[in-house]
Amino acid sequence: MTWLRALKETTRSGLAVERKRLEPLIALRGAAGLAVVIGVSLTLFGPAVAASSAFGAFQAAIATFQRSWRPRPELALASGTSLAISTFLGYLTGSHTLLFLALLCLWTFLSGLSWAAGPTVGIIASSNVAIMLVTVTLPGSVAAAAGHAAMMVVGGAVQAALVVLFPVRRWGAHRDALADALAAEADYARRLRHDPLADFDPEPLMAARDAATVTPRQARTRPAELHGARGLAERIRPVLASLADPAVGVPEEGPERDRVREILAAAGAILDAAARAIRHGEPVEIPPGAAATLKTPDTGAILTGPAQRAAKRLAALLRDVVETAGKPPTEAAPPGRASGRPPGRAPAATPLLRPTFPALLPAALRAMRAELRQRNGSPITRHAVRVTAVAATGYLVGTWLPLGHGYWAPMASVMVMRPDFSQTYSRAVARFGGTLVGVALATGIVQLAHPGTGPSAVLAVLCAGMMYLLMRTGQVAAQACVAAYVVFLLGMGGEQWTQTVPERVVLTLSGGVLAMIAYAVYPAWETPRLRNRLADWLVADGRYAAAVVDRYADPAGKACPDVRGMLLAARDARVTWQEAAARAKHEPVRHRGLSRAAAADAEDALAQLGRVAMLMEAHLPDRDATPVPAAARLAETLRASTEEGAKAVRERRVPKWDAVRAALDDWDAEGVTDLPDRVVRRGARLLLTTLDELSDALDTAPPPMLVDGTETGAQKTTRTESGPRDPEDPTIR
Structure with a gap:
């Protein structure tokens, strides 16, 4: 500019x-x-x-x-x-x-x-x-x-x-922050009906978390409806995404997809009702049609596998949201249990305390x-x-x-x-x-x-x-x-x-x-720092994805990193990037190695990387599930490769993901017929796809030279090896 x-x-x-x-x-x-x-x-x-x-x-x-x-x-x-x-x-x-x-x-x-x-x-x-x-x-x-x-x-x-x-x-700003988070998820559910790969800006959830961090004196007087609902909103978002995504959910068309669209519409209506109730401090008034949709008994006959499990989790989480917002348990919309907790008992919430003055x-x-x-x-x-x-x-x-x-x-x-x-x-x-x-x-x-x-x-x-x-x-x-x-x-x-x-x-x-x-x-331009911000986001997303994959390798989680902590770090890095990109947009300096188009494409790729990790998080195995040893090797490779890729981004090089591709090929060679479902395997391939898309976004070199109208052998080999793979590859089980 x-x-x-x-x-x-x-x-x-x-x-x-x-x-x-x-x-x-x-x-x-x-x-x-x-x-x-x-x-x-x-x-x-x-x-x-x-x-x-x-x-x-x-x-x-x-x-x-x-x-x-x-x-x-x-x-x-x-x-x-x-x-x-x-x-x-x-x-x-x-x-x-x-x-x-x-x-x-x-x-x-x-x-x-x-x-x-x-x-x-x-x-x-x-x-x-x-x-x-x-x-x-x-x-x-x-x-x-x-x-x-x-x-x-x-x-x-x-x-x-x-x-x-x-x-x-009193507590109006805190109510608004929590209501905005629930309303954003309601809008997300409705958008997923038409676009299963719709993006979600986590800023409302981050604002709600910031608002939920209170001083000890505030914690003693905070209204009951401001307890617990934020944590439920955090858990609802990945379930919504996994229910709608064709890679780990249901086909793009057919009776299963129609049923998913009905569930998403009902979820949006219930979340909107909870948001209004929390914003104004009133009882929740659930639309009868939405409650009836979630109570329909034929969901189990239409949906199977991961989609059925996601639908059940969503129903239980929506019930908890309604109860937390103030609805009597007997009138809560969707029946069910969440995390083994009896219906009608509000979720316990440990307050997030901020330091005193x-x-x-x-x-x-x-x-x-x-x-x-x-x-x-x-x-x-x-x-x-x-x-x-x-x-x-x-x-x-x-x-x-x-x-x-x-x-x-x-x-x-x-x-x-x-x-x-x-x-x-x-x-x-x-x-x-x-x-x-x-x-x-x-x-x-x-x-x-x-x-x-x-x-x-x-x-x-x-x-x-x-x-x-x-x-x-x-x-x-x-x-x-x-x-x-x-x-x-x-x-x-x-x-x-x-x-x-x-x-x-x-x-x-x-x-x-x-x-x-x-x-x-004596300026402090943000434009020259964009590559560093992007690299930080890549590292944070890589650690989050690795933490999720690690949990499949060790469902008990004894030696696994904290998935929640990695998710929050990835969100912080994403918001830092978005704020930096917004400031750089109005600065009168050149891009210095990262054009606006490349920055936008790279942002989309990293947003999808975090989204894929979130899909896998929505289906984390129970503690008594069968471990997947190959997932541990993939998790370690993801951490190392994304850190090396971040170094390449800072040095204006195109990151390579050969190590991740090799880890997935070794996993394919071992066979995966004993896995309980396809989520972890499909998610692993989707992670590689998004990383390749990031490299494509940052590869601003001119197209290869043609000799007699064809690419040279070395150029063709390089382009083929660095390109994305089809997530529907038959090796994905």
Whole structure:
């Protein structure tokens, strides 16, 4: 993508306003907390302290809107406290330019590194640094600075108290995450009716797992319907895929396929009903037709083998989902047992615990240290260096220019800069566009109405409430509200609009331009890293497939790797690749060895590799099943070959899979007539097919030269040996 096109795309993204579901009650709660803090501060301490406390309450409310599964009161308290510490230390050094600049660099560098602990921590830390640049100018003495800092803590505490006293859709985000996972599987079941090889994006399941990881305090109060259903959803997905797939299920056409389509449609309806019930906290209402389909007794007469086993497992899992979502056991749709558990007993769920807030600090420090130790600099480290340099430069430029209020330039830079190109540039455009709109509106109101302290405070609260309401619809709308909020808030302290508006526009533009130049000069492009991301995904998928195959070799699983752990690692690698590919799509750099078409084909191949492993996982043998010794050799070969293949991908070579092919040929020579079914053998051949498809996707060399219209013997031999094999080969039993 050229620079011109990249700038055009990021500009369009920054100025876009999306249609999102608004949350007026939550916005009203945040605005009410801000109003309480401003009102009390104005009454007791005056406009200057009120402005500081308002910034603390304002930022604390923003923290509660971030996408985080932690308790919202904790986020508000952490935000208010960290802003208070930043402001107090900033004031102590504010009278000495070099000392304050050193503190600003240290604080900004740490805030940049804090993205290693997650986007929520990164956003809160960056916002605190930006707001600190304003609040350090408000106190007049050390004692006043301590008082301002204390009021910022109070502002955060007020917002936290309101979250506790007036909960709005408590556990709503967790309900939505689990409901979205079930709804995604319902959609997957319906798509499998028409496309047995349909792909499934695991992101909803990953989000549900993240939401299910709770603190010990949350675990004690979590609603019963949020227990266990996520684990059931995880187990349903491979069963759905194995039921629909022709390689391990039923033929593509015929009465068996018709029956499978009916079961998939019923499963989709039941999963949708469970999703609605969990989202709204209501009892499950199962469509009668879906329940009747799953209760039909002729399923065993139509389906046989792996398909029949998958249908039975699906029925039992759907029953558990309905019971977990709140349906009385006597009204659950499909009868049956799952894993030997009596019907009517909800599945036990061990809570996934996340560290408490005090325990989060050591984990964050370890993540930051790991980023610093990466060779050639990680994107997070480069972001920290970049934002530090820009903040220091912006502060010096703002101080040097004869405009006053020089903090607007570094404030704008810190607010817009992100570790990736697209977000930085789009936010810079949105910041400036929103600032123009917000300042223009606020200026017009000030010129026409000349509000005093009280009316300015009311207008500031209204602007903050509008920002809370619209912040999810796009950056430009949020930034317009923030610009007007700051103008009214500073006007509450007696500053005239002529003292703040002109320089804010010029310095905001300067800060945004500095941020954009910094990324162009010292970038962290994702495009050159795509091959490494792809290689990591290949290794993760290979280990997952090997763990599944190993379980066939040793059904008791005494020395086998954890299949579940390998699956989660493969999902993480896939999402990392997808996020990297999405960022690289908008970068103005060349592909450097991996074209967009090759990347898309390679992604499809690795998605199919994970899908085949998932099909085999759906039919893992019981612990007392007959071991398959040849599967152990194949599993070890898969691990070694995918690691070697990943090395080839990183070195821009086409991976070869001769060792995997040889292991399968040896397996064929031994004979497989004693295996209980065809799943493991067919799955092994499908694994090789997907690996060959990956090599084909990465083989971007020109076609072979022709001699008298035919390929040379060496070329033909090479092409034949590296090509995929038919999964319906007669050697597959």
